[in-house]
Amino acid sequence: MRVRFAPSPTGALHIGGVRTALYNYLLAKKHGGTFILRIEDTDQKRYVPGAEDYIKNALNWCGINPDEGPDQGGDFGPYRQSERKDMYAQYAYQLVENGNAYYAFDTPEEIEAMRQAAQAAGDHGAKYGVGTRMNMKNSLTFSAEETKAWLDAAKPYTIRLKIPEDEVVSVEDEIRGKVQFESKELDDKVIFKSDGMPTYHLANVVDDHGMQITHVIRGEEWLSSTGHHVYLYRFLGWEDVMPKFAHLPLILSPVGKGKLSKRHGKKFGFPVFPLSWIAENEEDSFEGFKEAGYLPEALVNFLAFLGWNPGTEQEIFSLEQLVEAFSLERINKGGARFDIDKAKWYNQQYILGMPDTKLAEEFKLMAQGRGYDVDDKFAVSYAAMFKERAQFLPDLLVQGKFLLDDKIEEYDQKSVRKKWKGDAEAVMLDYVGVLTEVDNFNANHLEELTKTFLEKKELGFGALFPGLRLGLSGSLKGPAVFDIMQLLGKEKTIKRLQLAPSIFAKIKEEHNA
Numbered sequence: 476m477r478v479r480f481a482p483s484p485t486g487a488l489h490i491g492g493v494r495t496a497l498y499n500y501l502l503a504k505k506h507g508g509t510f511i512l513r514i515e516d517t518d519q520k521r522y523v524p525g526a527e528d529y530i531k532n533a534l535n536w537c538g539i540n541p542d543e544g545p546d547q548g549g550d551f552g553p554y555r556q557s558e559r560k561d562m563y564a565q566y567a568y569q570l571v572e573n574g575n576a577y578y579a580f581d582t583p584e585e586i587e588a589m590r591q592a593a594q595a596a597g598d599h600g601a602k603y604g605v606g607t608r609m610n611m612k613n614s615l616t617f618s619a620e621e622t623k624a625w626l627d628a629a630k631p632y633t634i635r636l637k638i639p640e641d642e643v644v645s646v647e648d649e650i651r652g653k654v655q656f657e658s659k660e661l662d663d664k665v666i667f668k669s670d671g672m673p674t675y676h677l678a679n680v681v682d683d684h685g686m687q688i689t690h691v692i693r694g695e696e697w698l699s700s701t702g703h704h705v706y707l708y709r710f711l712g713w714e715d716v717m718p719k720f721a722h723l724p725l726i727l728s729p730v731g732k733g734k735l736s737k738r739h740g741k742k743f744g745f746p747v748f749p750l751s752w753i754a755e756n757e758e759d760s761f762e763g764f765k766e767a768g769y770l771p772e773a774l775v776n777f778l779a780f781l782g783w784n785p786g787t788e789q790e791i792f793s794l795e796q797l798v799e800a801f802s803l804e805r806i807n808k809g810g811a812r813f814d815i816d817k818a819k820w821y822n823q824q825y826i827l828g829m830p831d832t833k834l835a836e837e838f839k840l841m842a843q844g845r846g847y848d849v850d851d852k853f854a855v856s857y858a859a860m861f862k863e864r865a866q867f868l869p870d871l872l873v874q875g876k877f878l879l880d881d882k883i884e885e886y887d888q889k890s891v892r893k894k895w896k897g898d899a900e901a902v903m904l905d906y907v908g909v910l911t912e913v914d915n916f917n918a919n920h921l922e923e924l925t926k927t928f929l930e931k932k933e934l935g936f937g938a939l940f941p942g943l944r945l946g947l948s949g950s951l952k953g954p955a956v957f958d959i960m961q962l963l964g965k966e967k968t969i970k971r972l973q974l975a976p977s978i979f980a981k982i983k984e985e986h987n988a
């Protein structure tokens with residue numbers, strides 16, 4: 476099995492593209508085959524600098540690594556179509572020679588005029604093809620001498636595929652079954668342009684053949700071109716070794732209508748690109764899944780399920796497990812609705828499943844990026860403490876901010892007003908007195924001695940805990956208070972608790988004033 480992912484470097488790679496790459500990769504790996512990256516950059520007008528690097532970085536971040544490609548090399552290179560430019564022309568001319576393609580000299584204005592005229596006559600889908608080509612300026616309507624004269628005069632021309640008049644062409648799609656096209660519905664696609672470059676259709680077929688691709692697995696939007704591709708294989712004499720085709724279901728918008736687009740991402744506030752893409756203007760810049768705090772494993776798992784299912788209840792699959800479980804047979808025909816909540820759920824599952832030490836490393840990097848100085852031991856305890864509360868990695872910084880900052884930035888004022896009353900201050904000060912005598916600031920030990928302290932005073936937890944929590948973290952919610960104390964350490968714990976009464980008094984005063 477030799478499969479390829481063949482993106483055009485026209486901008487950031489949409490997650491639909493990542494899913495196509497993933498499915499190709501999974502099938503190749505499952506069958507001990509080869510996964511190829513081919514850059515389809517023949518359309519110079521749409522070329523965007525930086526897009527190829529973006530594609531490679533995105534695949535790399537997801538762990539979808541090509542066996543052959545522009546960076547990996549391989550026996551079938553080069554893997555960038557612009558570097559294969561000279562290979563395509565001979566096939567275009569061969570097709571003309573054999574009567575399966577022809578020169579077309581029409582200007583864009585003339586083609587537009589043909590469309591307008593057809594429209595005026597009630598034909599709204601008029602194409603350059605079976606029904607119109609005999610009225611146009613091309614080597615089918617010109618005499619041989621005329622054609623030669625135009626070519627000799629270096630008039631700009633394109634080469635168009637000559638679609639047979641009245642036939643049905645069919646493909647056996649691995650996902651959809653038999654798909655048929657009426658030849659008269661197909662236009663005479665341009666396969667070669669006056670700039671000496673092939674169009675997508677010709678280059679794609681020539682390369683899939685040349686690179687010995689066995690399975691073409693691509694998005695549904697390419698299904699309509701497949702009739703043309705079958706003709707190209709046929710006319711070039713390659714039909715008996717033509718690859719198998721599999722067209723993947725569309726990824727639909729969150730509301731289920733239409734294809735997921737980058738505009739949906741902006742509208743609903745979620746990423747649709749794996750990595751951030753920074754353009755000159757805000758409108759064309761996008762935050763990526765990576766920068767939004769998603770783990771690549773979670774994105775991959777989520778994407779695998781957008782159009783495929785294993786037929787069991789299992790939802791969490793590592794890349795290796797996906798390779799094991801994946802099959803073309805279980806890819807759905809219908810479009811898959813994009814559900815960002817599912818992506819979030821996956822992310823949370825992967826954060827929960829991460830070893831504390833690994834999560835600690837990620838946390839440490841983020842914390843250092845914000846100017847916090849954290850050591851490894853602190854990072855591991857911190858990560859363990861907050862992992863259940865983080866849907867995204869950056870949530871870690873928010874959830875435990877009170878532990879990272881020198882002092883608490885915000886107190887839950889309502890809770891302070893409600894809970895800081897009566898003996899609370901006296902109890903707290905006594906308790907601080909006890910803490911100053913403690914050397915072992917371990918959570919279990921602190922819990923024991925706190926219980927003893929309260930028992931001796933014949934007090935319940937309610938007499939101490941609200942003030943303790945508020946004094947240490949600013950809020951009544953959060954991880955276990957003794958874990959907080961252990962992580963803060965003796966010095967900081969005592970300092971915060973000593974400062975708390977005056978801060979609380981001020982909060983109450985300000986409210987009453």
Ligand code: GLU
Binds near residue numbers: 480483
């Ligand atoms: N270059 C095409 C794209 O950008 C490739 C389509 C195909 O896989 O045939 O998606």
